[in-house]
Every structure is written in C-alpha cells, then in structure tokens.
Amino acid sequence: MMSVRAQIVGAALALAIPGGASQRQTGVATTADLAMLVQQDNTAAAQRADRQKTPPILEGTHWKLIELAGAPALPSSDAAEVSLVLNAPEKRLAGSGGCNRLIGGYRLRGHSLHFTPAGTTRMMCPGPVMKQEQALLEALAKTTSYRIVSKELELRDAERVLARFEPGALGQEQPSPESPSKSVADEWLGQWNGPEGTYLLLSKNGGKYVVKIRSLDGLKTYEGISVGDRIEFLRDGKTESIHAGSGRETGMKWLLDKKNCLIIKTGEGFCRD
Numbered sequence: 001m002m003s004v005r006a007q008i009v010g011a012a013l014a015l016a017i018p019g020g021a022s023q024r025q026t027g028v029a030t031t032a033d034l035a036m037l038v039q040q041d042n043t044a045a046a047q048r049a050d051r052q053k054t055p056p057i058l059e060g061t062h063w064k065l066i067e068l069a070g071a072p073a074l075p076s077s078d079a080a081e082v083s084l085v086l087n088a089p090e091k092r093l094a095g096s097g098g099c100n101r102l103i104g105g106y107r108l109r110g111h112s113l114h115f116t117p118a119g120t121t122r123m124m125c126p127g128p129v130m131k132q133e134q135a136l137l138e139a140l141a142k143t144t145s146y147r148i149v150s151k152e153l154e155l156r157d158a159e160r161v162l163a164r165f166e167p168g169a170l171g172q173e174q175p176s177p178e179s180p181s182k183s184v185a186d187e188w189l190g191q192w193n194g195p196e197g198t199y200l201l202l203s204k205n206g207g208k209y210v211v212k213i214r215s216l217d218g219l220k221t222y223e224g225i226s227v228g229d230r231i232e233f234l235r236d237g238k239t240e241s242i243h244a245g246s247g248r249e250t251g252m253k254w255l256l257d258k259k260n261c262l263i264i265k266t267g268e269g270f271c272r273d
Helices: 031-051 127-142 184-188
Strands: 005-009 012-016 023-025 061-068 083-087 092-096 101-109 112-115 145-149 152-157 160-172 190-193 199-205 208-215 218-227 230-235 238-245 260-265 268-272
Touching (some): 061 127, 061 152, 083 101, 101 218, 184 230, 184 238, 208 230
Antiparallel strands (some): 061 083, 092 101, 101 112, 190 199, 190 268, 199 208, 208 218, 230 238, 238 260, 260 268
C-alpha cells in the first residue's frame, strides 16, 4: 500500500506521494486528516523525548550482561540471567554469575571503578555456564573504569571493553536504606562457643555484619552480609555462609547435645547453651 504524507498548508491539504510526482489538491482537511497529523506529531515528539531521557546511573541499577570479552552472553535458555547491582550506601556488589550468586565490594571515584574480590556460592552448572561465570569474575578483577554509552554499561581495562551490560527487567532499583530492616541474622548477634576455646562473635555495623572467628590458629575478622536465612562472607577468596542448626548437624562430638547452634560447615560449628 502506498504511504501518504499529509501536510496542512493554510486551508489546503497538500498530498506528497513518495516515489511519484508531487500532487496538490486544494480543499478543506477533514477531521480524520487533522487527527492523523496530530497523532503523528505526538508519536514523533514521544520518540524524541525517549531518546533524550537521562541514561541509567551506575549505582542502584540492575545491570544485565549482554557481552563478555567481545562475545554475546549466553542466551537465557542456556543460563540464568547474569547480572550486577552496585549498592551505593554500602559499596557492595551483588548479583548472579549465571550459576552462583556474586558478592563483593567496589571502590568508585569519578569513572574509576575497582572491584574488591568477588566471591560466589559453590554450585555446579553445565560447562559453558561455568566458563562464562569464571570469565566474568576475571573481567571484574581487571576492571579499572566504566562508561555508560547509549544506556549500556561498559566495564573497561584502560581502553579495552571487558564486558557490556544493559538495564535489566528490574530497571532502576532503590538503594539500600541507611538503616536496613531487621533480618533473622540480627537474632544471632553476640558470642557462640565452640570446643577448646574457639568461638564465633557476630556484631553489626550499618547494614553489614562483623564476623569474628577464633580458631586454634587465632582470631580473624571478616565482613558479612545477610542473604536470606544466612550470613555470607569471604574467607580466603571463597564464599562461606553461616546458618542455624543443631549440635548434631555440626558433625562435632563436643556439641552433639546442643540445640541452638550456628554452622559454617561440617566440623566448624558454634553453639549457645
């Protein structure tokens, strides 16, 4: 069907037919003609406004991976969505590598961006998914800056683009509140005792947890976050989690009769009397 572009010139309706001779018909434009023109103008104005919208900001946006090391991200049919969220108040990184949850931190100054060690949970997935997840972790470790171009986030190492993201379905997320709501882990604050003078001491600093573990090798301190019904933290580059359980679940004979315990892994548990 031939497309027709209508223009009102005074009281005349001029019809310009693309690809053919220009014709001019004098007459009075009908209400339908005017309505069509108004609709076209409104549509064009909306499209211009959409193009001029403020691009998404780095922090607080749900970023979905679309390209990694120059190759498209795996389709959603082959892997879970790979995404990042940078939480401004806590400077905390969260997201998914397509198989495992990602946690970590970051330092931001202008367009300079550095991620502190990003850890993951330890689930196993198909080979291509695990390969992509490992490549993402390597890209995060190499990132030194970022740019947002045409609403796409570029993680960069000098002039090289390491990964590209677009705003995900969740769109712009609200930053975490300065005073987070209470979680189940808040009930665990205080000291939990293990055998031979070992203990776990939990306290809270803003929206994060201070995890102190006294083992036979000495006292070490870690930073943890609440994830569902557990606290996750990085230890020696690996994501560990603290969850509630019984003395029997600790797998430690010294704690078998205890009912109220916190467990990091089999053979590492702490209880309250």
